[in-house]
Amino acid sequence: MRMAERESEDTETTLPRRQLGRLLREARSATGMNLERAAALVQWSRPTLSRLERGETEKIRVTDILALCEAYGVDRNTSAVARGLAEQVPAKSWWHAYGDLIPAWANLYVGLESTATTLTIFQSLIIHGLFQTADYTRALDRIYFPDETVDELERRVRVRIQRQHILTRTHQAACVSVVLHENVLRTVVGDNKLMSAQCRHVADLSTRENIDIRVLPFRAGFPLGAALPPFTIMDFDHVAPGKKVLDPSQVYCEGYAGSAYLEKRTDIRTFRHAFRKLQESSLDPRSSRDLLREIARRYESER
Incomplete structure (x- = not known):
């Protein structure tokens, strides 16, 4: 695909949103949990968590992200990074x-x-x-x-x-x-x-x-x-x-x-x-x- 074609419209997602999704996907994978199990821990549906990991969720609450970090047992630094990304999601x-x-x-x-x-x-x-x-x-x-x-x-x-x-x-x-x-x-x-x-x-x-x-x-x-x-x-x-x-x-x-x-x-x-x-x-x-x-x-x- 030509670059000009790819720039015909702004993307619906954002870089912070995609990077947050990647961070959470990697954190979940490190625990060995599948989507169903991880979603159940925070009382989400599998599709909801899947969209988050793909960077396709428009509205993200910091409290939800921190709950996922706690469920995955990530360290304080990683949780802080996730929080920072969540706060920048619309940018x-x-x-x-x-x-x-x-x-x-x-x-x-x-x-x-x-x-x-x-x-x-x-x-x-x-x-x-x-x-x-x-x-x-x-x-x-x-x-x-x-x-x-x-x-x-x-x-x-x-x-x-x-x-x-x-x-x-x-x-x-x-x-x-x-x-x-x-x-x-x-x-x-x-x-x-x-x-x-x-x-x-x-x-x-x-x-x-x-x-x-x-x-x-x-x-x-x-x-x-x-x-x-x-x-x-x-x-x-x-x-x-x-x-x-x-x-x-x-x-x-x-x-x-x-x-x-x-x-x-x-x-x-x-x-x-x-x-x-x-x-x-x-x-x-x-x-x-x-x-x-x-x-x-x-x-x-x-x-």
Whole structure:
């Protein structure tokens, strides 16, 4: 199905609603309970619980969600995440701040990313996590998480590397289109040796058939007349389990204090238009690869 066709109307469900359903479905499955048994525990019908797990319930009461969490014996953190999702159920433009639920919220994005079949990415300040080397990730996380132990930081590195498998897996690797502002390549993370290896890594990935990487040079200025935040458009071209419709596209905008998830058709179209303008102003894939390797050589010569 073409993207334009999929954006003809806003979806009836919302991202918080679908993620809440997934969380509860996984919690129930972990107990070994079937739908009938779980529904009986909270005096619901099987169809009612089934609709909730598919993200198709319009009105959700927090007390009902907490009752399900208690029935499944989930921990306090998971219950808090479920509550937060339940409170956000109607939202199609959804902003959440980082706080005590950082690990759980971060898993939301990772879960979406891992099931996306197409990713459209703009990065203006930093190498996207899917393209970071382990050393690049390590250098950033030492600063961002100053109080974590070496073991905790290494776990974060392993998670980042695991995420990258969607680019190289042999079966249905994700198709990725990326625009990197030249500033991303010129800003030193760690040292010149690290940056040289990072630029070469991105250049090597750009040779894969499923990956299109283009560099937006400094001389391109502001193609849209305004500065844009880093963003990722996620498309899901497969049918979700138990559903006859495709999961709707998402725009994810990450910030220092929180992240925005957008799925209104106007938002999706706005960001697709922005990406097309950025891509038109960027170097072509071959020239971008040449620039990446040229910058890598320059870093090496300055060591």
